[in-house]
Amino acid sequence: MKPVSTDHVTAFRHFNRYFTRRIGALDDHYLGQDRPLGEARLLFEIGDGVSLRELRSRLGLDAGYLSRMARALEAQGMVRVGVPPHDSRLRIVELTPAGRLEVQEQNRRADALVSGLLDGLTPGQRAELTGALATARRLLRLAGIAVEVVDGASADARACLDAYAADIDTRFPEGFDKSDLVGPEEVTGEAGAFLVAYEEGRPVGCGALRRLETGTGEIRHVWVHPDARRLGLARRLLDGLERAARERALDVVRLDTHRTLTEAQAMYRACGYTEIPAYVDHVYAHHWFEKRLGPLPEPGPE
């Protein structure tokens, strides 16, 4: 990785300071108008039936603290606390109509506040701001996603492959048969690699590399969760797989794609892959690509 220039760091910190001071502070104020901030935040996070366990990990709260707050909200008639049938250690909290009303009111206030803020801008400036914020969010999300090499047999790897299979099963007209997925032994150690992308602890993408008989690498199952698309994550996964190939002394990687996956084909081309004749016969393959990996993993400035 290139070192981060101090200019970018200070620019980021300036924005951060400005934003939290101007907007964040404002935010806390409208939320905590009638009740303690902790309770208000909690109420806000309870959509339709969340377990305390989930809330605890999401908000990073102490178990005792959370328990008491939930009970306090229950006493105020804002939430109902119930026991889920499958595991009676857990507690499910859900909003009562009164609670729902209060959340709506919070939302209304927050909307009014933002609306007042944007009011001073022309429609063109509003659109520009929205665009800039969308770009910033996209890049911040991407920056927060870590791509890791995991065991191909791990729960996260299998979960990703299952999601991948279900996903393309709906996209391929002929459906998709899970027996086509790589086995754990093909993507472990010297044989290959399995990458999983994590966003805030949740797996949101994967990719596999395996060694072909010909001594070249094959990339398979590059997949990104629908929530994490259009961030540039597939490229990151691809980069990681190419790195893994280099580490295993494979200086050529190949892959095939289905004709329906046109975005994927465009991405492979953009990443330096060139279309080649069929190198293997494969049920779901209609296009074949290859990339010769340079010796130095030093990309120029983008």
Next chain:
Amino acid sequence: MKPVSTDHVTAFRHFNRYFTRRIGALDDHYLGQDRPLGEARLLFEIGDGVSLRELRSRLGLDAGYLSRMARALEAQGMVRVGVPPHDSRLRIVELTPAGRLEVQEQNRRADALVSGLLDGLTPGQRAELTGALATARRLLRLAGIAVEVVDGASADARACLDAYAADIDTRFPEGFDKSDLVGPEEVTGEAGAFLVAYEEGRPVGCGALRRLETGTGEIRHVWVHPDARRLGLARRLLDGLERAARERALDVVRLDTHRTLTEAQAMYRACGYTEIPAYVDHVYAHHWFEKRLGPLPEPGPE
């Protein structure tokens, strides 16, 4: 003002939620690692000798609360509290070497954190993020600036005119004589108007409208504080002055500019002003502009 589309509002709130959760929370954590957040923030705000009064207004704290925190920091050897010679009711706090060290350490940590965050992006993506954040900040600042009609004799108006005079005195090769400024009576009531732009309570720009003998309006002294330039504030001031002209049944406005102020000339052209022959003889004038004001102040989408 056009109503704010709900799309912009929800987009803004999404960003806000994401950003405060991911970045803001993180922020509080590194700051408050060794000491309470309040104290850490305070320490951070004390640059080189600030009065408690200043801190109180800047951070919006209770006088008693602040006094105690300052004394606590003093007891810890982080700051020195002194009495300024000119007013012994006030207290000046400044960092001791130990305090300075701690602030540096805070900064180092924050930088490292941001650096780690940006580390996952390519140089191109980092630049894109920095650009998006700069755009967002610029527009947020602009949105937070309120342009108000004030009395031409008010302290804020005079302060702006003084700053304006000092500013152009350095830019005009021949200097600038303050007797050329409009008098309060020229820009009050039906005669004219004086606008001041406020950012978080501080005046950061101004503009004057006065009535010419010919029954047209004249715009003068459009000025923006150096800290608030490149936000698009001059256009806002100009808009406000044109509105004021329309309200006074002046459907033509004129203005003159000095040859050195080329950005200003470009802006007038971009705002629909056309260059005309000299309508008046004036020491500092080299270019004259005019704009015919349409009956409806309804700008198309930008």
Next chain:
DNA sequence: ATGTCTATTTGACTTTAGTCAAAGAATCTC
């Protein structure tokens, strides 16, 4: 069935953050 683990609850705390009012000291206004 026994032990281990997980999720919540409860009790007993502490710290932080903040408010309000009164008092003291200095400055400013007339």
Next chain:
DNA sequence: GAGATTCTTTGACTAAAGTCAAATAGACAT
């Protein structure tokens, strides 16, 4: 020089936020 005003300090509070540990109850593995 009297009175109003400004800034800080101090005392006496309160509420919110959070911590820690022990207890309880259910789930899960062997």
